[in-house]
Amino acid sequence: MKVKLFFNYLLQFCVSVLFFLLVLLTICRFTIFNSNYMFKLLEKTNYYDTVYDSIADEMENYLVQSGFDDEVIDDIYTKDQVRSDVNTMIEKIYNNESYTIETAAIETQLQENINSFLDEHNITINDKTSINNFAKEIVGVYKSKVDVFNKISFVGKILNLGQKYLFVAVIILAILVVVMNVILIKGFKKNVLPIMFFTSMFLLLASSIYFGNRIDVEHINLYNNYVSTLLSTILKNFIVHLRVIGIASGIVGLFTILVEKMFFAKKGKK
Amino acid sequence: MKKSIFAVIAVALMVGFTNVHAMTEAELQAKLTKAYTINGVTYQADAAQKVQIERYLKENEISASEADFLASQVDEAVAVIAESGAKSISEIPAAYQEKLTAIANKVTDTTGIQFTVADGQVVVTDGSGKTILTAGDSMVKKTNNNNVIVASSLISLVGIAFVARKFF
Amino acid sequence: MFKKNFKKIWKAIVRSLAIAFFFTCLFITITYFVCLKKIDTYLVFFNNFTFSGVTEEHKIEIDKLTKELVHYPNYGDQYGTISLPTVGIKVNLYHGDSMSILKRGAGHYAGSYFPSEGGTILIAAHNRREYFKYLPKLNVGDPIVIDTDYGTFTYTVTNGRVETISELEKLDIQHEEEILVLYTCYPVDALGFTDKRYVVYAKLEGVAYES
Numbered sequence: 001m002k003v004k005l006f007f008n009y010l011l012q013f014c015v016s017v018l019f020f021l022l023v024l025l026t027i028c029r030f031t032i033f034n035s036n037y038m039f040k041l042l043e044k045t046n047y048y049d050t051v052y053d054s055i056a057d058e059m060e061n062y063l064v065q066s067g068f069d070d071e072v073i074d075d076i077y078t079k080d081q082v083r084s085d086v087n088t089m090i091e092k093i094y095n096n097e098s099y100t101i102e103t104a105a106i107e108t109q110l111q112e113n114i115n116s117f118l119d120e121h122n123i124t125i126n127d128k129t130s131i132n133n134f135a136k137e138i139v140g141v142y143k144s145k146v147d148v149f150n151k152i153s154f155v156g157k158i159l160n161l162g163q164k165y166l167f168v169a170v171i172i173l174a175i176l177v178v179v180m181n182v183i184l185i186k187g188f189k190k191n192v193l194p195i196m197f198f199t200s201m202f203l204l205l206a207s208s209i210y211f212g213n214r215i216d217v218e219h220i221n222l223y224n225n226y227v228s229t230l231l232s233t234i235l236k237n238f239i240v241h242l243r244v245i246g247i248a249s250g251i252v253g254l255f256t257i258l259v260e261k262m263f264f265a266k267k268g269k270k
Numbered sequence: 271m272k273k274s275i276f277a278v279i280a281v282a283l284m285v286g287f288t289n290v291h292a293m294t295e296a297e298l299q300a301k302l303t304k305a306y307t308i309n310g311v312t313y314q315a316d317a318a319q320k321v322q323i324e325r326y327l328k329e330n331e332i333s334a335s336e337a338d339f340l341a342s343q344v345d346e347a348v349a350v351i352a353e354s355g356a357k358s359i360s361e362i363p364a365a366y367q368e369k370l371t372a373i374a375n376k377v378t379d380t381t382g383i384q385f386t387v388a389d390g391q392v393v394v395t396d397g398s399g400k401t402i403l404t405a406g407d408s409m410v411k412k413t414n415n416n417n418v419i420v421a422s423s424l425i426s427l428v429g430i431a432f433v434a435r436k437f438f
Numbered sequence: 439m440f441k442k443n444f445k446k447i448w449k450a451i452v453r454s455l456a457i458a459f460f461f462t463c464l465f466i467t468i469t470y471f472v473c474l475k476k477i478d479t480y481l482v483f484f485n486n487f488t489f490s491g492v493t494e495e496h497k498i499e500i501d502k503l504t505k506e507l508v509h510y511p512n513y514g515d516q517y518g519t520i521s522l523p524t525v526g527i528k529v530n531l532y533h534g535d536s537m538s539i540l541k542r543g544a545g546h547y548a549g550s551y552f553p554s555e556g557g558t559i560l561i562a563a564h565n566r567r568e569y570f571k572y573l574p575k576l577n578v579g580d581p582i583v584i585d586t587d588y589g590t591f592t593y594t595v596t597n598g599r600v601e602t603i604s605e606l607e608k609l610d611i612q613h614e615e616e617i618l619v620l621y622t623c624y625p626v627d628a629l630g631f632t633d634k635r636y637v638v639y640a641k642l643e644g645v646a647y648e649s
Contacts, residue, residue, distance in 0.1 A: 009457075016461050061537040065564045067629040123629070130630030137631060191454045198458030203465060214481045222487075257454065261447045317611040318549020321557070325510060368476060371483045378486040393513075401513035401534075401548075 008187060015180040015192075016199035022173040023200055023249065024207070025166055027241050032234065033162035035094040039087065045233050048083045050226040055082070055145045059138055066134050072117050076109040077142055085146045093149060096160035101147050103139045110135050148227055191260070197253030204246030208239045299327055301341060308351045311358065322403045330396075339380070347373050500554070500588040505647055507552055507588070518553075518586030520544050520561065520620075525572035531584065535562050544569065550611050550619075553584050553591040554645065557613040561620050565636075570622035574598065574636050582618060582640050589647040593618045593640035600624050601637050616642040 031037050042048060059073050066072075085101050092099035114131060118124075125131060149155065177196075184192040217239070220232045302323055305314040315323060347370060354366035362370070394403040466474075498517050499509035511517045513534040521528040535545025544563040551557030563569040576582075582593040606621060617639060624636040 012457075013461050013464065016458070017465055020465075058537070061541055062631075064541050064566070065623060066631065067565075067627065118629075125629065130628050130632045132630070133632070134630035191450055191457075194450065194454040195457050195461070198454050199461045199465075202458055202462035206462065206466065211481075214478070215485050253454065253458075254451065257447060257450045261443045261450060316549075318547070321549050321551060321611055328506070329508065329510060368479055371479050375479060375482045375486065378482075 004187075008184065011180060011184055012192060012195055015177055015184065016196045017203075018173055018180070019177050019196045020200045020203045022170060022177055023204065023245060024242075025173065026170050027238070027245060028162065029166040029170055031238060031241060033159060033166055035091055035163070038090055038094075041230065041233055041237070042086065042090070045226070045229050047226055047230055048079065048086060050229070051086060051145055052077075052079050052082045054224065054226065055142055058141045058145060062134070062137050062141065068114070068117055068134070072113045073110070073138060074113065076106050076113065076138070081105075082146060089147055089149065093156040094159050094163055096156045101143050103142060106142055107135065107139055110138055148223060191257065193256040194253045194260075197249045197256060201246045201250035201253060204242045204249060208242035208246065211235070211242070212239050299324060301344065306348055308348060309355055309357050319403060326396075326402050343373060343377055498552075498587050500647065505554065505589075507554060510552070513548060514539060516543070517546075518584055521583040521585065522572065522576060522580075523583065524577075524580040525575050527568070527570075527572060529563055529569050531561070531586075540564055544620075551613065551616075553586060553616070553618075554589060555613075556616045558609065558611045559616070559618045560609065560611070561618070563620070563622055565622045565624070565626040570620065570636075571626050573620060573622050573638055574624070574626060576638055581643070582620070582638075584618070587648065589645055591642065592644040594643045595638055595640045597639040599637060600634050603633050603635065606635050606637060618642070 055077065056073075060070075063070065063073060089099060089101070114135065181192060181196070215235060217232050217235045220228050220235070222228050222231060303315045303320045305312050307313075350366050350369045350373070351362065354362045356362040356366070393401055395401050497509060498507065498511045500506065501508050511533045514532060514536070516530050516532050518531045519528050520531045530543035532539045532543055532545050533548065535547050539545040540562060541564075544561050546552070547560040547562065550560040553559060565571045565573075576595050576598055578595055578597065580595045582595065584591045584593070601621075609619060618641075619637060619639055621635045621637045623632055624634045625632065626636065
């Protein structure tokens, strides 16, 4: 009898932990490991506009030392182009595919602008090496500002694996949780579901407190301001999700107790 | 970059202490900027980083007992890299990366130092936000911004072990 | 119905919460011994690595007795001006030489010494009319004046020549003698980016410290 009780509690502990993992992985699957979620965050943090402005600022730094006028870098790239390239990059990262940002149009427009400048000022250049260097750097600025993640390819692998296999893991965990609950309810019959939900609530809240304390999400500074803001937002949202779903888990737990006691009490009376 | 890595450790370890020191400034500076040969590979701060280290030592006096702590941490970090047998920073195995990361955390907790990758450079700052050292910063400002290419290879948003490898 | 079952419901809630709390503590304990310490190490490192603190203001300061610099400016702060009297140019001088600094004036390479420290001082500026465009017009013997919050330093040009980037990269940042090195892109009228620099070398001629 005692062995049976111990086994029941052990099984209950396992199902509670599994349920917590199920919830955690589901949160990850629909947030960090979801490209659509990432696109929403990019909109929310004005990522595209910031990248666009950042490109303009950096190009200006190069322009200052080049001898050319501002018109040379006018209209060589657009906000839509930035948006499209960033989205393509994110999509490729999540699919763990290699990609190259297409800059042919930028190069063409830039060369046209340079030629116009030279014509306007009646300048004839025999050796175009320095001008070509300048053009290369300007195009390089666009590439480096848009493609900030090109040196961290293992992130793509993790995101891609997560996207593929987390869903499967979630399904398997869900099946396990249901099966174990059925076994427990038949054998144990006492507050199986509420304990599972309450454990999940405690663990989710504890996780949100732990991550919230360990990482100073308000003062993240990595590489540049738009990457920092994006990273900060991802982490803040993740912590909020843990908290909200933890509380929801607790409410569901309370609800299951009420239903159990009132439904079964009613059934018992009948 | 190997030079930068050790300079970063050296500066990280000496920051944040005040009071009179038993070890002379020259001795401490020498210890922090000397060449360390580990597993046949030499690590040393370059000329620019030596200047920045010297500048920081001038501006901040280093405490006596804490100088011993610094020296011990330097020795510990060197020992960990030596024990790992790695001939380049990227070869350091995960277990040793973790030890080096723990040393870095200990130093940060004690000294308040922060370091980050920003604008294509590795920037080391003290607790008050003042820049101590910039690693990956080439002396002659070139038209092609090599700093970005060098330092951007250090960026890691997830899996800090990657960063720890590059720094230590 | 609810009132009748209230005691049972309350008992069930408390019991469930107690067991759930116990399970939570058990899970955290197991996790701690298995992997939490490792996760924690990396999280703390990540935090230290990406933390952006608030920068306090730092002013350049000199010891009045020894005339040695005791406090240095922050990277990016202006700490003086550099004048080329022969060509009538005066440029703001900043600590650091990032692209954004060079847009504003002359940048002092952070890996070189400050005026008064008796070492190599390396300063760059763009070849714009208001910055170092007229650097090639300086002759041997021409003065260069660096005016800072802690003193005025006068240098005399000893040499001026065209060097490639790789040649200039070999510049010895020494601490034996105070040498001022100014450079800008060359040819100064070139369009685009060149791999040559016009470099001017100057030695310290006179110092007037602020009282």
